[in-house]
Amino acid sequence: MTSVLAQVAGSLRRRGPGGRAPGDGFDRRLLAPMMLGSVLNPVNSSIISVALVPIGAAFGAPPSRTAWLISALYLATAIGQPVVGRLIDLFGPRRLFLAGTALTGLAGVVGMLAPNLWTLIAARVLLGFGTCAGYPAAMSLIRSEAGRTGRDSPAGVLTVLAITTQTVAVVGPSLGGLLIGLGGWRTTLALNIPLALAGIALGALRLPKTPLPERAQGERRLAGLDLMGMGLFAVMLISLLVFLMNPDIGHLCLLAVVAVAATAFAVRELRAETPFIDLHVLGGNKALLVTYGRALLTYVVTYAFLYGYTQWLEEGRGLSASQAGLAQLPLFGTAILVSAATGRRPEIRGKLLAGAAAQVAACALLLLLHSSSAVWLIVVVALVVGVPQGLNSLALQNSVYHQADPERLASSAGLLRTFGYLGAIVASAANGAFFGARASTTGMHHLAWFMLAISVAFLLVTVVDRSLSRAGSASRKAE
Template structure:
């Protein structure tokens, strides 16, 4: 690979790792933020909700924006926004202001992910497969090591360090990107000639607004009723606004020509829809453990952030090690056997959580984390392969977008599940109930994968 391409790859990689790194480091910071801002878990959990909600909206929008402004400009702008958020978030005197900077951080880092892979595909033509695999290492490695890095930073400094640590990555990425990403003149296209009103219609601004208002309304209603222990008129009104907005969103998306989430595609390709449902459930299950366990270990088992991050490292490392091995297995046998094994491991891990006592040895925690880590490594490759298997080639771009949306919805649902089940006071009993629910989800995934054996899968390659 040419030396210039290597530096381009590094510049993009340093940028795209920021999104998974910041979505995972926060897992070990929740308990500390509860102490600092004197908030309950259901309130602090918004720091997770807003990041994934903003990412779900920003990534497809910024992908379209790159056609108007160019890949390099969007990438550099994303770095600037991420820099501002990382610099100001640690100074937040109020939790509400921290949420604003967290949203800003999600938008900035999503801009990098949205165009980063496209930059590599367009500008690195030599050994492109190798380049893309390096990019996936940046993404998966950052997600896997995030809790460990966050644990070290909070242990030696404080929660502000998980934002400040971004700044060296951002500065290095900006300098290298400015130097090595080519300045390509954007070809004159239809989008460059659009008015603001038509541009908003193209990105489906009404759909995005209805989706955001609906989801936020429902989350506020559910979490508020859990926190206060009763239904008030205000909670009912907010929940109804959420439900009505989501209903209007579904109706609007079925009619518009450029939907934010193309719901018609789900109805047209049921096999692909099942893959997305399974992926949403997998992420709900995985991230319930990913976000719930660190807070449990710190508040109930009284582990430090450092030791919590060290324990969570077994989850990430198992996932990283298994992913390439899973790729070879899936190439030979297809995704179904790997996905079935993954569901079995998640079931065993969830059942293992149900047996935990306040004095259970830490090796027991490691075993459960290892089971979930291996299953996540299998899912990382297996779900993507299943998507390609069940998606017609002529809509693979749309299918990939829906796939990412399913992941974000799964992560949001995971945090909601933790808040509802565990409430504001984490204890072993609540963790057992969470383990039971996760066991039911995992058993359903086993059922889904056993039902869809390779021999019974329909051929959905509509590549005509």
């Protein structure tokens, strides 16, 4: 992974003294904190996949309860990403990056020492909020560098960022299996402590301070920050996600709360002088709305595979946590290579069409697996899944970069992650519904049919979306 990232980053331009390119190009000193901050959330999202079974055994908890370890992080992140992104739009990335990274380290300590499942869930909530700042901060830095240099940032920068967000997430199961083999499941939480310390050091040394005039302007705008809109947004998401975690006719009242909160949120945002999410702008940007919908669909499949398939490898196929992690290594390698090979090509629609087709093929392959499937077939599945993992996340990120309002890029990037985590919550609920008390082969096949239906929907949405061709043309002209 390191060598591939180095090659992509090295392709940017030759640098002069002080880390800046001749002609005042993109400041490569920003890459290290951008990459580290962005990777904290996806690694924590995926590393838990191989830890769910040993954590359940340690605390005597069934899959329906350990699923909250997944949902707690996504619930916090789905709410926190656009909120922190909006604060970054106002105050710049440095302070939010440092505060979020420190909270990530604290969450690592709490999780490492957790005496019961609910304390561990609380640690995952802290992780969700702590890791919110990294990705919006990185997108904000890319845009600000484009403004400083007077030209669009190199495509290699967006490629590096894509690799360190969703693509690097697939290393989580392999890393988690290794850590569990070395020191038990608590090491998967302790990993956040050294990562946070490194992030704080890099952020303090390399991230630019917000100029005083911009800081003063942000502080003036803080007085008009749409706290009511943020609160309604949180109520809407919490009610929806809690229902999705346990869909039952007795919980239909939660959907009523969602409807009321959504209506109140829309009315508030349309009338607010400085709205949290500018619905006037967002409503007129249909291409961006479709991108968010596409993100929801593809991440349902991504996370259903990440959690459901990994659990099946352990309980249905009989692999250990370490073996299940190793079985994901081909996926990781394929995803990194695909992102690195296609990252500098400006076409967005072509990437999404290829990724959608590969995603359909991967879901179909899951239907061939059974409790005694050969290792070579498991490797083939991982290789095929790596293709959409490498293409879709990169294309979705680039879509938002070119489609969003530049002044709200950080919050728009946060919303992309919010829709991705809504997909993760749906995937987690599907895993619980199809697996029940144990990740059986029959349950995995039912999950595969569900994933296949979502994948076909993703493919159809991509085929009919002509705005992607314009986005690709815009990318090509910018370069």
